[in-house]
Amino acid sequence: MWGSLFAAFSTIFSFYGIFLMIFGVAGGITIGAMPGLSATMGVALLIPITFAMEPAYGLILLGSIYIGAIYGGSISAILIRVPGTPASVATTLDGYPMTINGEADKALKISITSSVTGGVISALALLFISPPLAKIALEFGPSEYFWVALFGLSIIVTLSADNPIKGFISAALGLFVGVIGMDPLVGTSRFTFGNVNLQSGVQVIVLLIGLYSIPQVLETLESGELNKGISVMKRDKLISPKEIFAEIKEIWPTYLRSGILGTLIGIIPGAGANIASYVGYNEGKRWSKHPEKYGTGYSEGIAASEAANNGVTGGSLIPLLTLGVPGNGVTAVLIGGLLIQGLNPGPRLFAQNADIVYSFMGAILIGNFIMLVLGYYGANLFVNVVKIPTAILGPIIIVLSIVGSYAIQNSLFDSGLMLAFGLIGYLMRKLNIDSAPAVLALILGPMAESNVRRALLMGAGNPIVLFKGLINWVLIIMIAGSMGFAFYTFYRDRKAASAEK
Amino acid sequence: MKMSVKDKITATVIFILSIAGYIKAGEYEMGGASTFPKAIFMGSMVLSVALFLAAQFDFYKEEKKENINIKRIGIIIGITIMYFVLIDIAGYFIVTPLFLFSLSLILGYKNKKILFLYPLLFSAFLYLVFRSFLNVPLPMGILS
Structure with missing residues (x-):
């Protein structure tokens, strides 16, 4: 491990590597700070830039954008009470009251330091947990992978939707898109309708750009208030590094607790930064010496949610790199990026492309320190992006989406397909159907299908092969548990709602 | 339009498309290539019926209304x-x-x-x- 890590540092600390990290983190913060542009959409829109790069550098850039975007959401949450990304909703609770009280500078600095703490904790977890986990995962055969894929599907569908039926419908769409193209085992063309462009299947990135960027733009543009930028409140009281240090000394347990919680939540597929920030905030309040101050403009409240949402970044990459299972939208996009680079996410990546994996993991760690510098000194600059009127931003995003999906295979067919998915995604939003399960199902569906068929082939067609061994049973129990939990919460909420009526 | 009406229309469309998909999937019998798509479409049919029934019997809590300009x-x-x-x-x-x-x-x-x-x-x-x-x-x- 150490040998690979040191080798990776030569890539990370090259001039190009550092440039990409600065560019990526700054770009990520900019995207994150813009309300309406989520981290997923940012990574999806910028992924075409990485096509021409060497895989290690492409991943360094994507990882940097990811961590920057999750942090960037807090800037607009604090200064204008509009969370840049859903992961920063909890940050508004104490962030904006601090701005009103004239403590915006302090709030921004608590936010960046706690975000970096969460990010570093999770990057270290990623570095040290992934390699041994990948070793265990190497023991997995097709039947285990089938259950892993099913577990990913079950937990994602149930956690991401208020309404499990609609969540499953979204997943069914993703599963269907996943079977378009040549069959993985016997090569039969499925649902291509004679179109050669569909022979190799639908590119994950095409679906992602379509589902994440076009519906968001359409919704923003239709909502009115088009040509007004948002005014940003001036920061009045500047705070010195010494004062910040004294503040951190008071509330450091929250930094650590939320960072660790965020990392753990990140590892669970389906949870993600939005949930982490709320859990971090609630736990922060529960353990705080001054819970009554939460929500009134208390710096610990910002730290509690920000350390947690950035803790998710490294944590969510653990199942991605060790099992090839995406836990949230951003990691699904990253899988798309890996696939385009010719890399198959999963345990073999550690054996076959150790240099690339360690460069990626190392960049997540070092990128956090770059983010500390950029965020500490530049947060007030990044917030200017919220002044860009949507009547300009919207058309630009549409052009980026069309040109970006074209660039994947130099094919306008992909751009058309992206637009079609965009319209489907827009309708899905209007019908309250979450699009995240569709994207994750597109990745997990083919994984489930090819592995179950391979397992059955190896077992001479006898399904008993799927139930042999301890790991299979552990996974089956986990699937049953996650589904049971989801339906229980759904039932409980429904009961509470009908009692209210 | 009320969400329950929208859901019923969606459920009907999904049901019809799933039947069409299931029939189309029957063309790929060789080597078991049709099993997985067929399972997806069968699942979709069940889901569309569930969505329709949920809308009919007002099964879930009030959802936010989304109007289209x-x-x-x-x-x-x-x-x-x-x-x-x-x-x-x-x-x-x-x-x-x-x-x-x-x-x-x-x-x-x-x-x-x-x-x-x-x-x-x-x-x-x-x-x-x-x-x-x-x-x-x-x-x-x-x-x-």
Whole structure:
């Protein structure tokens, strides 16, 4: 491990590597700070830039954008009470009251330091947990992978939707898109309708750009208030590094607790930064010496949610790199990026492309320190992006989406397909159907299908092969548990709602 | 339109498409290629029935209403589709600035200097990034 890590540092600390990290983190913060542009959409829109790069550098850039975007959401949450990304909703609770009280500078600095703490904790977890986990995962055969894929599907569908039926419908769409193209085992063309462009299947990135960027733009543009930028409140009281240090000394347990919680939540597929920030905030309040101050403009409240949402970044990459299972939208996009680079996410990546994996993991760690510098000194600059009127931003995003999906295979067919998915995604939003399960199902569906068929082939067609061994049973129990939990919460909420009526 | 009505329409559409998909999947019997798609479509049929019944019996809590501003959305989608069609014929360099300009104008943006300058600058910037940096040739249409 150490040998690979040191080798990776030569890539990370090259001039190009550092440039990409600065560019990526700054770009990520900019995207994150813009309300309406989520981290997923940012990574999806910028992924075409990485096509021409060497895989290690492409991943360094994507990882940097990811961590920057999750942090960037807090800037607009604090200064204008509009969370840049859903992961920063909890940050508004104490962030904006601090701005009103004239403590915006302090709030921004608590936010960046706690975000970096969460990010570093999770990057270290990623570095040290992934390699041994990948070793265990190497023991997995097709039947285990089938259950892993099913577990990913079950937990994602149930956690991401208020309404499990609609969540499953979204997943069914993703599963269907996943079977378009040549069959993985016997090569039969499925649902291509004679179109050669569909022979190799639908590119994950095409679906992602379509589902994440076009519906968001359409919704923003239709909502009115088009040509007004948002005014940003001036920061009045500047705070010195010494004062910040004294503040951190008071509330450091929250930094650590939320960072660790965020990392753990990140590892669970389906949870993600939005949930982490709320859990971090609630736990922060529960353990705080001054819970009554939460929500009134208390710096610990910002730290509690920000350390947690950035803790998710490294944590969510653990199942991605060790099992090839995406836990949230951003990691699904990253899988798309890996696939385009010719890399198959999963345990073999550690054996076959150790240099690339360690460069990626190392960049997540070092990128956090770059983010500390950029965020500490530049947060007030990044917030200017919220002044860009949507009547300009919207058309630009549409052009980026069309040109970006074209660039994947130099094919306008992909751009058309992206637009079609965009319209489907827009309708899905209007019908309250979450699009995240569709994207994750597109990745997990083919994984489930090819592995179950391979397992059955190896077992001479006898399904008993799927139930042999301890790991299979552990996974089956986990699937049953996650589904049971989801339906229980759904039932409980429904009961509470009908009692209210 | 009430969400329960929308859900019933959605459920019916999904049900019909799933039957069509299931029949189509029957064409891929060789080597077990049809099993997985068939399972997906069967699942979709069950889900569409569940969605219909849930809407009929008001099974879940009140969901937020989403109204569509049909006129504005229609214009935005129409212009976007026109941009997509024309990019192949007239080329990226002619259509992109025109698209950016016209959509911003229609959306009510008024600063004339920015309205004329930003489409040109952004199109040139994106072209340079893709052509020189990423080596992706953008469609040039009649300019090629």
